Amino acid sequence: MAAAALGILLAGCAETQLAVHGVKRLGGQSQPTQIGNYKIGNPYEIAGQWYYPAVDYEYSETGIASWYGPKFHGKKTANGEIFDQYEVSAAHRTLPLPSIVRVTNLENGKSIKVRVNDRGPFAHGRIIDMSRRAAQLLGFERKGTAKVLVEVVEAESRQIAAIAQGKAAPKVSVAEQSTVSAAPRDVVETVRLDDGPIADSGEPTTSRIKLTPPSANTSVESAPLDGVVEEAAIVEVTPVATSSIYVQAGAFSIYDNALNLRNRLYDLAPSKIEPIEVKGTTFYRVRLGPLETVPEADILLERVIATGQNGAKVVVECADGGSATSGC
Secondary structure, eight states: OOOHHHHHHTTTSOOBOOOOOSOOEETTEEOOSOOOOBBOOOOEEETTEEEOOOOOTTOEEEEEEEEEOGGGTTSBOTTSOBOOTTSOEEEOSSSOBSEEEEEEETTTOEEEEEEEEEOOOOSTTOSEEEEHHHHHHHTOTTTOOEEEEEEEOHHHHHHHHHHHTTOOOOOOOTTTOOOOOSOOOOSOOSOOOTTSSOOSSSSOOOOOOOBOOOOTTOOOOOOOOSSOOOTTOOBEEOOOOOEEEEEEEEEESSHHHHHHHHHHTTTTSOEEEEEEEETTEEEEEEEEEEESSHHHHHHHHHHHHHTTOTTOEEEEEETTSOOGGGTO
16 A cells, blocks of 8 residues: 555655654544554555545545455555554545544444545545454455444544644544544464464464344344454444445536536446535535445446546445445
8 A cells, every 4th residue: 555656756745754652542532552653644646547645624524445465464564664464554535544443344334443644545446445353344355345434533533633743632522532443453464364264273263253243123244254263353333224326427516517527427327416505605416326336336437537537436335325424
């Protein structure tokens, strides 16, 4: 994720080095010994797409998550930490490093809090790259991708940013305090992951994962994951409704511009124009779909980008037209 080319692009970003020895306290909970440089960064371009890092405590986005592991294990992340595929962490293209986000798998209702410490993913159609362990906890390691909702946890993001800059962490009220599953370290640090899930001597073991019981009228699978997870890694399970995948080709404040784009893309797939209110301004989103699978979305996204819509992206919304930002 933190490739050399990207490092050059981000060379101008704000940076404060903090060597953390031992364990920090965040939100009343034990935290990892790694908290690297604080970075926001300048705008940068990857494969024709521009990204604009910024502090955004209202960030909430749906899309497709992927995961990364063995290829990057032991290498530096974009903010100077050492990537460990056995820890719960993630890569994001624009959020400050480090940040705390909650990632919810919209296919099974599982969610965890994750520390973002790397840049990526740079494949079209993905909004976040989870460590392999995080993907296991969310239940999509074997599948490879999942429909997700990613939300910034403001209070804990402010705290970890302050710690990374060597400042006093802002106080958090009792109501805001909760476990930050930023980077619990597994006990099996030498197991090869290329051939299967994490296991303690090659055999499946039972995870010590705290599950929030779903409501009585909801059926949510909560089978044990392979591996042993520290108690700090809390997986919550909440009900989620059926959701669908769309390719969003663009969003415009002028309806006629949205209509023109929809007409240009008419032959690619069924499409619609959806109005949305953002801070008092109405935008018109051009969306193509719905699509059944991630591979279908990937193909359609590339076709839309080929028409010159470099800002096109894959999004997830409820099948009934509701907003996935409320958990579908």
